[in-house]
Amino acid sequence: xxxxxxxxxxxxxxxxEGGKTTAASKKRKNTVLRNEYGLEHILSAYLQGLRSIGKxxxxxxxxxxxxxxxxxxxxxxxxxxxxxxIKGLTDxxxxxxxxxxxxxxxxxxxxxxxxxxxxxxxxxxxxxxxEMKEICYPPSSTIEITNTxxxxx
Numbered sequence: 687x688x689x690x691x692x693x694x695x696x697x698x699x700x701x702x703e704g705g706k707t708t709a710a711s712k713k714r715k716n717t718v719l720r721n722e723y724g725l726e727h728i729l730s731a732y733l734q735g736l737r738s739i740g741k742x743x744x745x746x747x748x749x750x751x752x753x754x755x756x757x758x759x760x761x762x763x764x765x766x767x768x769x770x771x772i773k774g775l776t777d778x779x780x781x782x783x784x785x786x787x788x789x790x791x792x793x794x795x796x797x798x799x800x801x802x803x804x805x806x807x808x809x810x811x812x813x814x815x816x817e818m819k820e821i822c823y824p825p826s827s828t829i830e831i832t833n834t835x836x837x838x839x
Contacts, residue, residue: 824838
């Protein structure tokens with residue numbers, strides 16, 4: 687610690703604030719912190735910090751990955767590297783698919799469930815399709831129907 691001529695608190699604060707430090711300087715600070723507190727203590731503080739800023743799922747993932755065997759770690763890394771971001775259909779696109787394929791409500795819900803089961807949520811809930819259909823029609827207050835004619839104003 688004498689190489690830095692600062693207290694532990696100053697070292698931690700300067701590390702957290704980042705500042706304009708070089709990679710070598712950060713590496714030295716990491717070594718000092720690791721030697722002073724130990725890897726387990728630093729990991730625990732990191733996880734606690736993640737939870738305190740509302741990133742509980744990230745903390746849980748780090749914790750589980752840390753405890754996993756080597757084979758599982760390799761699997762997770764490969765999955766993350768190969769992961770493709772699946773963008774679901776907008777409400778308008780889903781309505782278009784619904785109409786183009788002439789789907790029934792049951793068929794649409796079946797397709798939606800199949801994709802959801804495979805963690806590939808492509809289709810919005812059916813109620814969104816219904817809302818989009820409503821938007822396509824004029825308000826009922828503008829429709830006038832009699833025995834002899836129909837008028838939309």
